[in-house]
Amino acid sequence: MPEQRGEILIWGAGAIGGLIGAYFARAGHQILMVDTVAEHAAACSGPGLAVEGPVETFSQVVPCVTPGNVTGTFGIVILAVKAHATDDALTMLLPHLAADGFVLSAQNGLNELTIAERAGSSRTMGAFVNFGADWIGPGKILFGNRGAVVIGEIDGLTKPRTEDMFQLLRDFEPDAVLTTDIWAYLWGKLAYGAMLFGTALTTDSMSYNFADPRRRVALAGLAREVMKVARAEGVDPKPFNGFDPAAYWPGAEPSLAEASLDELAAFNSKTAKTHSGIYRDLFVRKRRTEVDQQVGKVVEIAGRHGIEVPLLTRLVQLVHEIEDGKRDLSAETFNALEAIAP
Incomplete structure (x- = not known):
């Protein structure tokens, strides 16, 4: 077992955490990663x-190391597990978080809310990541393309630790962004993420789905529903990597959504990661997705505002049907979503 001197603890060494950890270690930072797959931990x-x-x-x-072999405390913990594993991971990692340390969420969804509830708001930092990566086996990660990496405090203040973490992340992504509105990026990713869940209803690539004129109505509709909820929450999502939130605001010209979808098709056509991680969960790894923690969370928040989101609600249902073996990834499954698109 390796010596555990790492000043930075990365909990989850998969596509996101493993890739960041490799770059950090190569840059000379003291790193300890944690993963539940013993073969992967040993290979790393x-x-x-x-x-x-x-x-x-x-x-x-x-x-x-595996979770049971972590000792000591750490000032920086990067949480990079699937959203539905957040609570369990926090239970294991919080005893190893220094009193003046913080947890950075490098995940999809609004996991910062859960971390803040468990660890405290002052010990929580937000991040948005959109680079393309896949865990392809023990000790192997595909880095398909670079994408947006954004960091910010959940209270909107920039502190010395925020600046330090920003500089650290630039060792992984030189074009990383420091923001005072991390929630704007997280909600933008929720809208884009809903579209990616839509593409994962079929075996076709992300770029094929975004370029297909028959599927654009439903995909744009998913983003529009998320934007309505974001507006109700008082959030103004930010653009990234071809995703333009303004194109999906209520009342926006349809041509803006068409242009954004063109950009998304182009962006995703240039990556070696042709399919989303959602697709890999459903089709390759045959495991449950983060649909409840991402799309389902938006549906829940929409309900609190009295906003109807039929496409998002149907999308959650369809993904669960695939997970439960009741549907295949197919054009017919996507058609079940498209059938209710306005």
């Missing part, structure tokens, strides 16, 4: 984590 510790793909190819030894 030696001979090393192999990063593959068009962005860069290299191998980096990164100390990695």
